[in-house]
Amino acid sequence: MSEKTLAIIKPDAVKKGVIGKIISRIEDEKFKITAMRLAKLTKDEAKGFYIVHNDKPFYGPLTDFMSSGPIVLMRLEREDAIAHWRKIMGATDPAKAEPGTLRRLYGSSIENNATHGSDAPETAAWELAYFFKG
Ligand code: CMP
Secondary structure, eight states, X not given: OEEEEXXXXXXXXXXXXXXXXXXXXXXXXXXXXXXXXXXOOOHHHHHHHTGGGTTSTTHHHHXXXXXXXXXXXXXXXXXXXXXXXHHHHOOXXXXXXXXXXXXXXXXXXXXXXXXXXXXXXXXXHHHHHHHSOO
16 A cells, blocks of 8 residues: 655755765655655754654754754655665664665764654654645
């Protein structure tokens, strides 16, 4: 069954100039990109997006980083989109991510980890609604 997920190309990957490489991989993996935009989040928008982490020690640095430069927001669709996108990204910590995954290829630390993806159907619906109104 076709499923939707939110994918983000984070500020570190945009700065590195790998938007094209990441989108190319997304297409190779047979996702349909059904919405996409470049954005520059305010600190408050980043805090709202990551509100589930507001009690974590990394909440401040994470939301500073996510509002530090342009990002690419995408709605991806395919069968098993949530799990498949997470597999392509690899583990949260690039050092622990499998060779060939996006975080291993383009991330440099657990905070500067190149990409984001929703982790479950409910969070995907919430995250997509946060950035793509309507
Ligand atoms: P992301 O998938 O965008 O979701 C939350 C982010 O918090 C995560 O990727 C990491 O980039 C970031 N983060 C920073 N420190 C940690 C940590 N210790 N554990 C988990 N996530 C962290």
